[in-house]
Amino acid sequence: MRPNRLPSRLWGVALLTVVTMLLLAACGTTAATHHKTKKKKSTTTTLSAGNPSSPVTLTEAGSSLLYPYLQLLAPQLHAAFSNITLEPAAGGSGLGISDTIAKLTNLGGSDAYLSAADALANPGVLNIPIAVSSQAIDYNVPGAPAFLNFNGKTLAEIYQGTITNWDDPQIAALNNGVTLPNLPIIPVRRADSSGDTFLFTSFLSATDKTWANGPAEGTTVTWPAVADELTAVGNPAMITVCKATPGCIAYIGISVENTAIEDGLQEALVENKAGNFLKPIQSTMTAAALAGASATPASLTQSLIYEPGAQSYPIVNFEYVMVQAQQTSATTAEAIRAFYTWAISPTGGATPNNLAADNFVALPSVVIPKVEAAIQKIVG
Amino acid sequence: MIRAEGGVDGNVDPASSIVRTNLRDKDLTRPDRIARALFLVAALVPAAMLIFLAVEMIREAIPAFIYSGWGFFTGQIFSFGQLYATTLSHHNGITAPHGAVYGAFPFIFGTLVSSLIALLIAVPVSVGAVLALSERIPRRFQSGMSVFLEVLAGIPSVAYGFWGVFFFGPFLATHIYPTLASVLGFIPIFHSPVGFGEGLLTTSVVLAVMIVPIIAATTRSLLSTVPILAKEGALALGMTPYETVRVVTLPYVRRGILAAAILGWARALGETMMVLMLSGNLLDRLPQNIYGGFSTIAASIVDLLDSALTDATGMAVHALAALGCVLLVITIATNLIGRLIIRRSTGGVPLPIGRGI
Numbered sequence: 130m131r132p133n134r135l136p137s138r139l140w141g142v143a144l145l146t147v148v149t150m151l152l153l154a155a156c157g158t159t160a161a162t163h164h165k166t167k168k169k170k171s172t173t174t175t176l177s178a179g180n181p182s183s184p185v186t187l188t189e190a191g192s193s194l195l196y197p198y199l200q201l202l203a204p205q206l207h208a209a210f211s212n213i214t215l216e217p218a219a220g221g222s223g224l225g226i227s228d229t230i231a232k233l234t235n236l237g238g239s240d241a242y243l244s245a246a247d248a249l250a251n252p253g254v255l256n257i258p259i260a261v262s263s264q265a266i267d268y269n270v271p272g273a274p275a276f277l278n279f280n281g282k283t284l285a286e287i288y289q290g291t292i293t294n295w296d297d298p299q300i301a302a303l304n305n306g307v308t309l310p311n312l313p314i315i316p317v318r319r320a321d322s323s324g325d326t327f328l329f330t331s332f333l334s335a336t337d338k339t340w341a342n343g344p345a346e347g348t349t350v351t352w353p354a355v356a357d358e359l360t361a362v363g364n365p366a367m368i369t370v371c372k373a374t375p376g377c378i379a380y381i382g383i384s385v386e387n388t389a390i391e392d393g394l395q396e397a398l399v400e401n402k403a404g405n406f407l408k409p410i411q412s413t414m415t416a417a418a419l420a421g422a423s424a425t426p427a428s429l430t431q432s433l434i435y436e437p438g439a440q441s442y443p444i445v446n447f448e449y450v451m452v453q454a455q456q457t458s459a460t461t462a463e464a465i466r467a468f469y470t471w472a473i474s475p476t477g478g479a480t481p482n483n484l485a486a487d488n489f490v491a492l493p494s495v496v497i498p499k500v501e502a503a504i505q506k507i508v509g
Numbered sequence: 510m511i512r513a514e515g516g517v518d519g520n521v522d523p524a525s526s527i528v529r530t531n532l533r534d535k536d537l538t539r540p541d542r543i544a545r546a547l548f549l550v551a552a553l554v555p556a557a558m559l560i561f562l563a564v565e566m567i568r569e570a571i572p573a574f575i576y577s578g579w580g581f582f583t584g585q586i587f588s589f590g591q592l593y594a595t596t597l598s599h600h601n602g603i604t605a606p607h608g609a610v611y612g613a614f615p616f617i618f619g620t621l622v623s624s625l626i627a628l629l630i631a632v633p634v635s636v637g638a639v640l641a642l643s644e645r646i647p648r649r650f651q652s653g654m655s656v657f658l659e660v661l662a663g664i665p666s667v668a669y670g671f672w673g674v675f676f677f678g679p680f681l682a683t684h685i686y687p688t689l690a691s692v693l694g695f696i697p698i699f700h701s702p703v704g705f706g707e708g709l710l711t712t713s714v715v716l717a718v719m720i721v722p723i724i725a726a727t728t729r730s731l732l733s734t735v736p737i738l739a740k741e742g743a744l745a746l747g748m749t750p751y752e753t754v755r756v757v758t759l760p761y762v763r764r765g766i767l768a769a770a771i772l773g774w775a776r777a778l779g780e781t782m783m784v785l786m787l788s789g790n791l792l793d794r795l796p797q798n799i800y801g802g803f804s805t806i807a808a809s810i811v812d813l814l815d816s817a818l819t820d821a822t823g824m825a826v827h828a829l830a831a832l833g834c835v836l837l838v839i840t841i842a843t844n845l846i847g848r849l850i851i852r853r854s855t856g857g858v859p860l861p862i863g864r865g866i
Binding site for chain 1: 554557586589590591597606813821
């Protein structure tokens, strides 16, 4: 008996329907979204940066160096502007940059400015600094004195695997009179896409030719293969891993340095361009910031690494908060402008207490007009 | 008229005695037609999803394959390049960041080798466990013991990873590996240093624990197809239970166990979360010895995704898609081969659907 077969036409139509639906769904998500931009008829040249008319929640993601500072600012911001709530999150500077570009977050915290390629591909993204921070080099060598001297070349060789033991003559030469134990060096690096990696590798590139031609700088680099190297995700994990591993050396953002010291890690003195070995403290950070700030372009893409000056700490940076210049609504744009304006003001977010709590310093005054000009570009 | 289908010799296979009607299309009412159309669409969704996934994956991966050529499979260096450099590199008509090299050999090696070692451990353990369960353990304990197997299958991958990182890995590294290194140290891969617990051997052992339920469940179903007459005959001839298993049972299900092993291997290939936590995530290098850190395709994609998104040329994402493509091809091929073998040897024993992560 002939079995009841469905006409092949029906099969074809059904398959076509399903595949078409799926492809349409895929195309739909990649299509550009159009929105009407209201032209603001304003007679004043400055856009308002006050409390928006309706409640706005600003999401932030990115730098784990900036995260403690934003956590500190968020309640104070809400107290100053009742309709603005800031929700910070960590995840690494690379995530801050890519999420801002993909419009997955309102603000992206990053210790690294946009790369030339990223800036070219995304002209609508602004990198706006709100503070100046730095990076410490910490180590865990039981029995060694605190404040060992290091320079960029030695650190580069450690992270390339050329120097493998704490009793290496090159380290001893930097620290005359100190005998270090025969202990293998265990370098720790960030596994996530990290602004701290950017700062550390920028410093290594500035001081070591081999590093500059090899891994170079970036939030993510191709780390040379070192036998005992460990990885950590986020600044707090760098501290945990280094604390648990005798012989380790790690690069740690200044905002969590107090925790690192409390946990028993030792801080290194790093050699600057003038040949002095300095600690990352507010005075040395300010010196570096002042040395580099005047060269800051309008795009605010400026490195403060390895600045000249007797008292300039060599690993200093602008802390950026990335944002899309074109916002979807006027209230969100106003809330964001209010956040930035308040954050850089010495009576708003950048009070001496707030800055000191995370070992940051304020933006140099020469940069402020450029920052304000960038804030004015945020429209909705 | 309604007719039931059956075979000529009366041996009706349950799967095929569906009641068929010989109603023609024009006899169906409108609601019937709508229902049939909807069910058709639903039935086609899995196939369409697979086609859609494969097409999108391959499309995303093509630039990386063009850029790297065959070097993608043989190259030992996987680097996104210098993302902050102002120059770009061009190769075969594709633009990538300066210094970008996409060589996936260490990942392919890590994926295949860890799954293979897991299989070498899991197959004897699961076959042995199932044989013990069905042949030796008193019937009143059997359901209790089999509950453990089922529970093992349901534990999430991240729980295995957590257990491995904080308990099992350190335990292995302090108690088992030093003994292993001293006993088998003359073989280069078992030589010290034994590391701290994160690495190839630890990951493979935990992978084995994860795939034991799959192999055991399939083997259990297979063992139930062994004709009892043959086993009774062997016992009547005076064979010990061990000889019965060796001479009667195992040869009967050998091909089925092979297919179950292949399915378990397919599961191990795609395992992501646990491997990410336990493998040590060493890029660009093959492990120095069996205890050393390594990386697999699945774990590396997760590890590198954040960084890939910061590449303005987009090549980093293409490279990860290419990695995913390789894994997809290996997994699909493995699954198809496994199912082909099992169908030929057992005539359609229902298979457990792998969880995949």
